[in-house]
Amino acid sequence: MQCRCCMFEVENGKASCPVCGFPTLGGISSEHQSIIDEYRTNKLKNISIDILAYRYSIDGSGGITEYDSEYIKLAEALSLTYGEVLWVDDKFESFEANRSIVLDISICKGDVRKECRVDLVPGEPVDCSGFGIYLDRGFIIKLAVGDKNKYHLTESISLIDI
Numbered sequence: 001m002q003c004r005c006c007m008f009e010v011e012n013g014k015a016s017c018p019v020c021g022f023p024t025l026g027g028i029s030s031e032h033q034s035i036i037d038e039y040r041t042n043k044l045k046n047i048s049i050d051i052l053a054y055r056y057s058i059d060g061s062g063g064i065t066e067y068d069s070e071y072i073k074l075a076e077a078l079s080l081t082y083g084e085v086l087w088v089d090d091k092f093e094s095f096e097a098n099r100s101i102v103l104d105i106s107i108c109k110g111d112v113r114k115e116c117r118v119d120l121v122p123g124e125p126v127d128c129s130g131f132g133i134y135l136d137r138g139f140i141i142k143l144a145v146g147d148k149n150k151y152h153l154t155e156s157i158s159l160i161d162i
């Protein structure tokens with residue numbers, strides 16, 4: 001059965017969701033939807049998703065030097081909707097990639113930062129004009145690269161195992 005809070009597919013017979021801990025047994029009538037919402041809010045509040053942006057310059061001999069990197073916040077976890085991509089303002093230079101791309105993502109909760117490096121292996125050229133965040137089952141996110149009409153998704157990152 002599907003967890004009513006994080007949408008994870010829970011094995012039959014389990015009393016609670018192994019991902020978020022929400023009980024699977026017992027009915028929750030529609031007027032108690034607020035219980036689910038409150039539980040979800042508690043799980044996801046204060047969690048943000050950042051991307052590490054690098055800036056490069058060309059040195060005197062024509063080589064490329066990385067001279068700066070900083071985390072840029074993409075979104076708050078609570079602003080995500082299951083099964084949808086939340087597109088973020090494009091603060092990034094558009095580029096065309098015809099190889100795999102590595103993205104340094106970090107999940108932040110308060111002072112704790114979990115750093116993850118994820119691959120995007122599209123198998124075809126990607127127009128990296130926009131970034132979005134796709135919320136999958138079990139409070140898992142995938143970065144979306146492209147635009148609303150055509151995008152590719154990266155590997156998965158858990159929002160809550162920090």
Ligand SMILES: [Zn+2]
Pocket residue numbers: 003004005006007008017018019020021022138
């Ligand atoms: Zn769950």
